[in-house]
Amino acid sequence: MDIFVQQLINGLTLGSIYGLIAIGYTMVFGIIGMVNFAHGDVFMVSAFIALICFLLLTTVLGITSIFLALAIVLVVAMFFTALTNWAIERVAYRPLRGSFRLAPMISAIGMSILLANFVQVSQGPRNKPVPPMIGDVIVLMERDGYQVTLAWKQVIIMVLTAALLGGFWYLVQKTSLGRAQRACEQDRKMAALLGINVDHTISLTFVIGAALAAVAGVMYLMYYGVVNFADGFVPGVKAFTAAVLGGIGSLPGAVLGGLLIGLIETFWSAYFSIEYKDVAAFSILAVTLIFLPQGLLGRPEVEKV
């Protein structure tokens, strides 16, 4: 029971991070029908931006309040990651729009390699640590010397994710920007006939996806305390799995899928084998694609006539 509760907490934390990344995959797929393979690396880049910003703030500017530093890091990382993703879309995907379907995906794989290698060359191949932040934990229960703890870091991650998703939901459902975004997703040509700038809206989708991934990146860095150039790949593919499991194109699906993948991974590690935790996550991808290709909350593919 104790282990179960502890893993539940850990799983939800990890799942929050996956969910935030998964939204980027699912939004881009929804609007231009492309799997953005570079999205995981964008997430990794955001963690590096956060790292650099954090070190600058604490060592050079001497900011001592960890919360202030984190807040600034969050804003800076969101801004620069969004900018990066905006530029990627402009350079690598937009010129290929209207080309055959595979072209932008291949371009995305290229971008993924480029980002990972750029970070490797410019930041070095080693793990980059940050000093531990917010080490305090809340002891929820204790039995036979086993403590079930909830770290403040985890509280921050879950609360921030929930708040962000609330804001994001409001943006998509209730604002004219979100409405334009959904319109482009459902019928790009008609949206243009109604005066919506489709290119603009697609750019915006990339910007929002990157901003959410950046929040995930900051939290990943805070949670694990290290990041390296290859850290985009595995979390990226897991978030993609989450998006597929939830039903690609569905925003609530991405969040649900992220939480499930996080839970599956942590429970698998706890009860079976930690070495095979990635196998568990990726088996889910295979099983979902075979037996439930539209995902949990996705809609079945209907060919437009």
Added chain:
Amino acid sequence: MSQTSPATPAAMLSVRGVKTFYGNIMALKGVDVEVNRGEIVTLIGSNGAGKSTLMMTIFGQPRAREGQILYEGRDITRMPTHEIAQLKIAQSPEGRRIFPRMTVYENLQMGASVDGFAHFDEDLLKVFTLFPRLKERISQRGGTLSGGEQQMLAIGRALMSRPRLLMLDEPSLGLAPLIVRQIFDAIRELNRNEGLTVFLVEQNAFHALKLAHRGYVLVNGVVTLAGEGRELLERPEVRAAYLEGGRH
């Protein structure tokens, strides 16, 4: 684009020698059409004549490969689609193209985005007066509406932008005769009372020609006849092809 000869002052929309291709197939083979301010102009023709292609070509979807499209004297042949819409040209397109996973209300909101929501409530009221059915369906998703309701929504959505030029692609399609009459009456009213210019594509030649000031007949991507609506209605070739069971 470059040098354009000035349009005749009354022409709101003029299409000049427009050729449109789908791949290598020429769908419009040099079409000339003019719509004057305050007019109702109809374009009739059978399936595959290129009527809808012309409607979409005016919006640059697809682009005209040759020829020119002028709106209020401005060359819009190469203008991005959304900028053309921002000139207050609205279209209720072929196939209606309702956003299926948006509510009726949201679909109407989408229509109003060009107008910046300045007259949203007022226009909404007007659309609901025109189509009370839409009001009953206000929070239903577009995709769950019947064909006729979707048609009303498509027209309503176009009206929400306060267009100066309203382009309707087969508004009678899939509607019961009574509702068709209603819609045509509404078009006449909007034209008469508010001076709305209407460009109407129809297979339903009889109603369309009776309503319109002027009409064009499009056959295989070429305009074969042009004239006043009632005059065209009397032409034997129009009667034979489009009015006496000759519709394909």
